[in-house]
Amino acid sequence: DTGVSQNPRHKITKRGQNVTFRCDPISEHNRLYWYRQTLGQGPEFLTYFQNEAQLEKSRLLSDRFSAERPKGSFSTLEIQRTEQGDSAMYLCASSLAGVSTDTQYFGPGTRLTVL
Amino acid sequence: AQSVSQHNHHVILSEAASLELGCNYSYGGTVNLFWYVQYPGQHLQLLLKYFSGDPLVKGIKGFEAEFIKSKFSFNLRKPSVQWSDTAEYFCAVNAPGANNLFFGTGTRLTVIP
Numbered sequence: 001d002t003g004v005s006q007n008p009r010h011k012i013t014k015r016g017q018n019v020t021f022r023c024d025p026i027s028e029h030n031r032l033y034w035y036r037q038t039l040g041q042g043p044e045f046l047t048y049f050q051n052e053a054q055l056e057k058s059r060l061l062s063d064r065f066s067a068e069r070p071k072g073s074f075s076t077l078e079i080q081r082t083e084q085g086d087s088a089m090y091l092c093a094s095s096l097a098g099v100s101t102d103t104q105y106f107g108p109g110t111r112l113t114v115l
Numbered sequence: 116a117q118s119v120s121q122h123n124h125h126v127i128l129s130e131a132a133s134l135e136l137g138c139n140y141s142y143g144g145t146v147n148l149f150w151y152v153q154y155p156g157q158h159l160q161l162l163l164k165y166f167s168g169d170p171l172v173k174g175i176k177g178f179e180a181e182f183i184k185s186k187f188s189f190n191l192r193k194p195s196v197q198w199s200d201t202a203e204y205f206c207a208v209n210a211p212g213a214n215n216l217f218f219g220t221g222t223r224l225t226v227i228p
Contacts, residue, residue, distance in 0.1 A: 042119070045217070106160075
């Protein structure tokens with residue numbers, strides 16, 4: 001399968017704990033995006049990378065959130081001191097910049113439940 | 116700010132009925148438009164996209180969408196739905212040079228056999 005993959009698929013944690021999610025994009029894609037989706041809503045943009053550079057962050061991304069893409073391949077999203085409001089599906093997408101159809105392809109997501 | 120409106124939250128149709136799902140956006144400039152579909156238990160998949168050119172775009176599985184610039188709309192259509200079209204449908208917008216997508220809240224389609 002050469003699509004976007006995300007791990008873990010599900011994460012249950014207690015409030016106050018730190019969690020880290022991983023995203024592996026489609027191999028030739030140089031852009032990587034993180035979105036968050038809550039029940040009954042569409043995905044909301046969190047941040048994006050072009051290669052290893054984090055170029056944009058949403059105001060939704062509080063100081064407790066940090067994302068990295070150290071070698072321009074996979075990315076991690078860490079949430080520190082989780083809160084119940086962080087419970088959501090975290091989606092990763094990738095695209096190939098520099099072509100006319102910069103289309104984002106999504107992974108299956110990581111569902112976070114904060115107890 | 117960009118926003119995307121999908122006014123139909125839940126649509127229920129019988130098989131072979133025609134489908135039209137509304138999508139309106141609020142952005143005055145040139146936009147790229149997308150419809151994504153999420154089948155039960157699966158991830159978001161691209162259904163179709165509009166970047167430029169012919170405002171009537173055809174996607175996978177018999178879906179099409181029409182971009183009407185004067186109405187800021189990009190409605191999704193299918194002449195005859197099947198039970199397998201049961202899914203959630205999301206409209207999304209971005210402006211050229213903007214890298215993130217703005218999504219609508221989604222429309223859940225239930226097709227009754």
